Amino acid sequence: DQQVKQNSPSLSVQEGRISILNCDYTNSMFDYFLWYKKYPAEGPTFLISISSIKDKNEDGRFTVFLNKSAKHLSLHIVPSQPGDSAVYFCAAKTFGNEKLTFGTGTRLTIIP
Amino acid sequence: DAGITQSPRHKVTETGTPVTLRCHQTENHRYMYWYRQDPGHGLRLIHYSYGVKDTDKGEVSDGYSVSRSKTEDFLLTLESATSSQTSVYFCAIRGLAGASNEQFFGPGTRLTVL
Numbered sequence: 001d002q003q004v005k006q007n008s009p010s011l012s013v014q015e016g017r018i019s020i021l022n023c024d025y026t027n028s029m030f031d032y033f034l035w036y037k038k039y040p041a042e043g044p045t046f047l048i049s050i051s052s053i054k055d056k057n058e059d060g061r062f063t064v065f066l067n068k069s070a071k072h073l074s075l076h077i078v079p080s081q082p083g084d085s086a087v088y089f090c091a092a093k094t095f096g097n098e099k100l101t102f103g104t105g106t107r108l109t110i111i112p
Numbered sequence: 113d114a115g116i117t118q119s120p121r122h123k124v125t126e127t128g129t130p131v132t133l134r135c136h137q138t139e140n141h142r143y144m145y146w147y148r149q150d151p152g153h154g155l156r157l158i159h160y161s162y163g164v165k166d167t168d169k170g171e172v173s174d175g176y177s178v179s180r181s182k183t184e185d186f187l188l189t190l191e192s193a194t195s196s197q198t199s200v201y202f203c204a205i206r207g208l209a210g211a212s213n214e215q216f217f218g219p220g221t222r223l224t225v226l
Contacts, residue, residue, distance in 0.1 A: 004154070032213045043116075043202050043217035044155070051213075089154060093213065098143065098162075098206075099170055100215055102154030 003027045004092050006103035014111050019077040021106050023090035026071065030092040034100065035064060035075045038087045047088075048075070077108075085110045115139045116218035118203050124224045131190040133221050135203030143206035144186040145215060146170075146178060148199040155202060161186055193225040 005024045013019045021035075031052040036044035050057040050064045050073070057064050063076045077084055087107050091100040115138035125131050135144060143162055147155040147170075157170030159178040167178050175197060177189045190197055201221045207214040 034214060036217075041220070043204075043219045046214050046216055049214060091155075098145070098160050098168075099157045100155070102156070104152055104154045 002104070003030075004090060004101050004103040006088075006090060006106050008106050009104075010107040010109070012109045012111055013080050015082060016079045019075075019080045019084065019108055019110070021075040021077075021088050021090075021108065023073045023075075023103055024071060025073075025092055027092070027094070027101075028071070029094045030101075031095050032093050033064070033066060033073050034091045034093075035062075036089045036091065037084075038089065038105070044089060080110045082110050082112055084108060116203060116205060116216065118201075118218040118221050120221060121219065122222045124226065125193050126226050127194055128192050131193050131223065131225075133188045133201055133203075133223070135186045135188070135218060137184055137186075137205050139205070139208075140183055141205040141208070142183070144180065145204040145206075146176075146186070146188045147202045147204060147217075148172065149202060149220075150199050158188065158201075190223075193223075195225050197223065198225045199223060 003026050034049040035047040038044045048059050048062045048064050050066050066073045087105045089105045091102045117136045119134045145160040146158040149155045156172045161167045161180040179187045203218040204215040
């Protein structure tokens with residue numbers, strides 16, 4: 001039962017353009033969402049998060065959008081840079097629960 | 113940098129042998145976690161700890177035990193390793209006030225069980 005789904009295993013984007021990574025969830029009790037970036041042979045690095053009381057959170061080149069009615073969130077990276085090439089995981093949690101539920105990841109490749 | 117180290121970083125072992133992975137943190141975080149990462153599954157929580165000697169199970173805890181005798185160390189033990197436990201294991205700590213919903217990960221341990 002995959003409660004957090006990243007349906008695109010891979011995505012290629014030209015350098016300088018916008019990268020949009022998508023994530024869908026099924027559990028309406030999730031109230032906090034996170035994005036992580038992972039390079040090979042390293043641990044996931046926290047990027048940005050959003051609470052369910054918001055619909056947008058921005059941090060530099062990274063913006064996360066949350067659509068609660070559609071149970072959908074997306075990560076926008078503008079402009080995309082070669083160093084953004086990595087696997088991106090979305091994750092979700094419910095209040096009072098320590099577990100993060102992860103999606104299966106999307107491999108982003110930025111083409112110079 | 114959350115000050116998390118994991119040891120060993122790589123290990124190859126045989127089915128049926130015991131294995132212990134160590135996670136060490138230097139910033140006095142109360143909450144610590146063990147996840148495993150497998151293709152097609154993302155990361156899944158094995159066990160977590162909310163203080164010295166205080167631990168609880170995650171979603172894939174069968175075949176694993178944990179111990180936390182000091183704040184800075186969280187050990188994951190496979191009592192009798194099986195091939196299905198071949199995976200990459202990540203330790204994490206919970207962020208402090210203002211970031212308590214976030215978890216920050218160590219570099220990982222790649223375990224191969226032959």
